[in-house]
Amino acid sequence: MRKGDRAFYLLLVPSLFSSAILMLILIHVTTVSLPAFVDRGLSLLTSVMWSPPTQDYGLLPALVGTILTSLISIVVVTPISLSIMFLVGDLLPRGLSRVFHRLVEVMGALPTVIYGLWGGFTLSRFLHGTVYTWLHDYLSYIPLFSCRPLSGQNILTAGVVLGISMIPYASSLLIEGYRAIPSRYIETAYSLGFYRFETYGLVTSIMKPLLIASIMLSMSRALGETTIVALTIGNAYVASPCLLSPGITVSAWIVSQFESAFIYPGALPALYAGALLVMVLSLLLSFLGIMLISKWRGVIYG
Amino acid sequence: MSCVVEARDLVVRLGGRTVLSGVNLCIKHNSISVIMGPSGSGKSTLLRVINRLIELNPEAEVSGRVVIMGKDIYEWDPYELRRYVVLVQQEPTPFPNLSIFDNVALPAKLNGVARSREEVEKLVRWALEKVMLWDEVKDRLRKPPTVLSGGQRQRLCIARALVLRPEVLLLDEPTANIDPANTLKIEESLKELKEDMTIVLVTHMPHQAARVGDFIYVLYNGKIIEEGPVGEVFLHPRHEVTTKLLERVL
Amino acid sequence: MGRSTRKAINLLVIAVIVALGVLGLLPLIWLLYSTAVNGLPPLLEKGLSFITDLPPTPMSTDIGGIAPALVGTLISSSIATLLAVVSAVISSLFTREYMYSRISGFIEAVVRSFNGIPTIIVSMYVYTTVVLWMGEPNVVAASIALLIAVLPTAHYYLSSALRSVEERYREAALSLGFRRIHVLRYVYLGVARRQVASGILMTFIRAVGETAPLLFTMGFLTNSVFQGLNRPGNAISLLIFIYALSPYTNYHTVAWGAALLLLILVLIPVLLIEVLVKEARK
Numbered sequence: 001m002r003k004g005d006r007a008f009y010l011l012l013v014p015s016l017f018s019s020a021i022l023m024l025i026l027i028h029v030t031t032v033s034l035p036a037f038v039d040r041g042l043s044l045l046t047s048v049m050w051s052p053p054t055q056d057y058g059l060l061p062a063l064v065g066t067i068l069t070s071l072i073s074i075v076v077v078t079p080i081s082l083s084i085m086f087l088v089g090d091l092l093p094r095g096l097s098r099v100f101h102r103l104v105e106v107m108g109a110l111p112t113v114i115y116g117l118w119g120g121f122t123l124s125r126f127l128h129g130t131v132y133t134w135l136h137d138y139l140s141y142i143p144l145f146s147c148r149p150l151s152g153q154n155i156l157t158a159g160v161v162l163g164i165s166m167i168p169y170a171s172s173l174l175i176e177g178y179r180a181i182p183s184r185y186i187e188t189a190y191s192l193g194f195y196r197f198e199t200y201g202l203v204t205s206i207m208k209p210l211l212i213a214s215i216m217l218s219m220s221r222a223l224g225e226t227t228i229v230a231l232t233i234g235n236a237y238v239a240s241p242c243l244l245s246p247g248i249t250v251s252a253w254i255v256s257q258f259e260s261a262f263i264y265p266g267a268l269p270a271l272y273a274g275a276l277l278v279m280v281l282s283l284l285l286s287f288l289g290i291m292l293i294s295k296w297r298g299v300i301y302g
Numbered sequence: 303m304s305c306v307v308e309a310r311d312l313v314v315r316l317g318g319r320t321v322l323s324g325v326n327l328c329i330k331h332n333s334i335s336v337i338m339g340p341s342g343s344g345k346s347t348l349l350r351v352i353n354r355l356i357e358l359n360p361e362a363e364v365s366g367r368v369v370i371m372g373k374d375i376y377e378w379d380p381y382e383l384r385r386y387v388v389l390v391q392q393e394p395t396p397f398p399n400l401s402i403f404d405n406v407a408l409p410a411k412l413n414g415v416a417r418s419r420e421e422v423e424k425l426v427r428w429a430l431e432k433v434m435l436w437d438e439v440k441d442r443l444r445k446p447p448t449v450l451s452g453g454q455r456q457r458l459c460i461a462r463a464l465v466l467r468p469e470v471l472l473l474d475e476p477t478a479n480i481d482p483a484n485t486l487k488i489e490e491s492l493k494e495l496k497e498d499m500t501i502v503l504v505t506h507m508p509h510q511a512a513r514v515g516d517f518i519y520v521l522y523n524g525k526i527i528e529e530g531p532v533g534e535v536f537l538h539p540r541h542e543v544t545t546k547l548l549e550r551v552l
Numbered sequence: 553m554g555r556s557t558r559k560a561i562n563l564l565v566i567a568v569i570v571a572l573g574v575l576g577l578l579p580l581i582w583l584l585y586s587t588a589v590n591g592l593p594p595l596l597e598k599g600l601s602f603i604t605d606l607p608p609t610p611m612s613t614d615i616g617g618i619a620p621a622l623v624g625t626l627i628s629s630s631i632a633t634l635l636a637v638v639s640a641v642i643s644s645l646f647t648r649e650y651m652y653s654r655i656s657g658f659i660e661a662v663v664r665s666f667n668g669i670p671t672i673i674v675s676m677y678v679y680t681t682v683v684l685w686m687g688e689p690n691v692v693a694a695s696i697a698l699l700i701a702v703l704p705t706a707h708y709y710l711s712s713a714l715r716s717v718e719e720r721y722r723e724a725a726l727s728l729g730f731r732r733i734h735v736l737r738y739v740y741l742g743v744a745r746r747q748v749a750s751g752i753l754m755t756f757i758r759a760v761g762e763t764a765p766l767l768f769t770m771g772f773l774t775n776s777v778f779q780g781l782n783r784p785g786n787a788i789s790l791l792i793f794i795y796a797l798s799p800y801t802n803y804h805t806v807a808w809g810a811a812l813l814l815l816i817l818v819l820i821p822v823l824l825i826e827v828l829v830k831e832a833r834k
Contacts, residue, residue: 113796
């Protein structure tokens, strides 16, 4: 860069706007939550109590709910988005593939609050009447399905709707990756007499790092998602291994407690501690996912 | 005699590779100087140094001096410099989002060459006539340049450069991918244009050099190995590379 | 493995893929259907007054309207989109012009990891800074929270738009003495104007659909349509969220009506983008 390039500095200042905000948010969340870690130590993570009058604040139910819903959403979104990738990238004829792809993109443009509304009212009632009762009747010896489903709003519903809402995101990541694979690999497979499923096996193994990255990035989104979860999980502050019981996540708990946390001493740092844990995990997954993708691209083109 | 473009011990490295190693030249007023050389000899780089486009490449290191109209290129404001020393690229690049008319009018407006509507219209017509394109496009000035053929697009790009009334016109193999009819028209225009400006033409076609050139510089491995009036060099090439270039072996 | 076994497995795998793919699109159709079926009755019943009336009280028989939410959404999303686009044009111009500089790499990395910040935390941050400072939740605070939430989206689409402009056009413009600002205006924003326009629309779609950033910043205005930028407001997504969590059935009805309206508000720009893309392909 030649010196005296004033445009460089003029443009640089606003360009660093987002970096500054990121820093400020990180500092803010860390400083507010610090007392909670210092005062409460491990009990912050292991206690199931949230009782402002006695100043007992434990995050276990929220953390369990966050992890469970995120894992369920990954189980839902991964096979579906992988199938959509094969459908759009290879199986469907050109015209149909484009229509299919567009519809998935439309799905991605829908506000999360509509997913939440539909999940909390329509899908949850449907699942309660069919799948959940069946799961409990026949598989109740598995702890995950051991509790009686009282309503459709529970951890499993929240995870499923979360997974559905991420189908467009994960699919577009995978489709983009699929199109980046040089066609010679796929042509080689077919010319060796591979069947489609065998070629797909090969493609999946080539795309393994990208698949992992897409799981990480989806997970990163699922951890912090608020709207859908709050409308579908039933909002009960209990830590239960049973997916058919209502639960809570860190973000949904923030929604219901944030404003009152300013009144009760100690509540705000505890709430922020949950936010910090989710944010750090989410940033880490997001960063690793992005690194993995760019590394994979280097390998593919290299 | 003074030079319009003068290079002294010009050395250019691109990412550690030496592309030009000690070029000296003096390009005279109202002439067409032809630069020939095998591919990779540094012809395009030489043009890109002259109007400082080379700065877009962060790996480029330039040493030595280039003086334009008596002023070192680094004393010029680069944008001002490029307005007087205009480069036409090998690939025609009319802006696809602008109409044929606007492609020619925009540079003139931005650089303040013409201000009123009439002035701009007159200037556009003048430029398009200079490249013999006016009659072909006068009924579709508002159409996008995509309706034109490759050769017409390249002439449009030359017209776009002409409206700036440059002192120096740099052309990087402007006819490389263009049919013979359009090539001839471009050559005709150039011969007429040298009355108003100084032209530096990179070409790989000896016939073109012979038809339009006044002076020739032969670049080889980043050095000028032969130079002189076109007639002399063509009749008595002193260097083996020049002979091969003229026979189109290289 | 025998040929017939392979053939059978092949068919089975393809069948599973097709089934899962269809299952993936099923929610879209179901969701659109539910929203239409539940949202149409309140819209038809109230007609135009659904967007001009104030929201109902829990016990009222009339379902009222969502005027404050519509106004608030339009205002806050427009402010957020405008500011996000301006900021993203600058940052993507920087990363495009200085593509190989280390700072560009840093900016790209930061903007992309921004997706890892839950938007609810953005809401908490803006609450403790802007809302507490201004004394009450308000439309400006909500717009700032939205702006932060949609910034990565805006940068992503605009930087891809600018990067889609071939280098030769940039060089051609610079060769003609264009200044940087003119290269931005006539080359980047000109040659890629369709991508830029769809990027702006995508940013708007995101802003309209976001809920979490508004939770602690917007307030919940129901007794008048608009009180000013420094006063509490409302938003469609926020209204749907809060009413869906409430126990009152008339609130649920309004939430569905609002959801249908929100869907329309989002699908219009989606269709516009479709038209833009189609024209570009011509």
